[in-house]
Amino acid sequence: MSIPLGTVLFFAWLFWLFFAVLAGRTLEGADTGAMIFASVCGFLVCTAYDAVCLRVWGRTPGKMIVKIVVVPDPAPGRPERIPLDAVMVRAALYWLPLLVMWTPLWVQVLVNGVWLVPIALWPLWDLPKRQAVHDKIVRTVVLRRD
Numbered sequence: 001m002s003i004p005l006g007t008v009l010f011f012a013w014l015f016w017l018f019f020a021v022l023a024g025r026t027l028e029g030a031d032t033g034a035m036i037f038a039s040v041c042g043f044l045v046c047t048a049y050d051a052v053c054l055r056v057w058g059r060t061p062g063k064m065i066v067k068i069v070v071v072p073d074p075a076p077g078r079p080e081r082i083p084l085d086a087v088m089v090r091a092a093l094y095w096l097p098l099l100v101m102w103t104p105l106w107v108q109v110l111v112n113g114v115w116l117v118p119i120a121l122w123p124l125w126d127l128p129k130r131q132a133v134h135d136k137i138v139r140t141v142v143l144r145r146d
Contacts, residue, residue, distance in 0.1 A: 035102035043098040050091035055084060067146060073129075073139040086138035093134035094119060 053060040058069045058081075070090075072082050082090075100111045118133035126132075129141050 032102065039099055039101040042101065043092075043095055046095040046098060047088070047091045050094060051084075051087045054082060054091065055087045058082070063142075067144060068142050069145050070135075070140050070142050073141050082138075082140060086140065090134050090138045090140060093137065 050060060053063075054070050057064070058071060063069065070082065072080070072086075097108075097112050097115045100108055103111075120132070122132050123130040123135075123142075129135075131141060135141060
């Protein structure tokens with residue numbers, strides 16, 4: 001059984017968070033307006049990157065490395081290519097936690113921890129398609145391509 005990349009990244013993030021808290025890293029000296037601007041810009045850049053890659057190739061470079069592809073749910077009447085609006089919604093839902101990166105660390109931990117369940121862990125028990133919530137909303141599935 002393989003471990004989903006989102007789960008691996010979550011535990012890597014927890015590892016980083018542990019050492020960030022241990023080192024006393026805070027955002028007290030940062031300008032709130034600049035942090036909000038950076039959070040929104042980060043969200044927009046990541047959403048655009050994800051959406052463009054999925055629309056053009058059906059996967060991001062990271063998905064290419066692990067040999068997975070995002071395709072429309074193979075139901076009768078569904079298009080072969082993911083519609084642009086679906087790609088945008090899927091990417092925006094995936095990157096939504098970036099919008100709170102300007103908040104205190106405990107809020108970031110709470111939001112990212114809660115968001116992890118429907119995004120990265122849901123596919124572990126969702127049978128038979130193993131879809132995350134953002135995949136269910138836009139009716140896509142992630143398939144392994146060898």
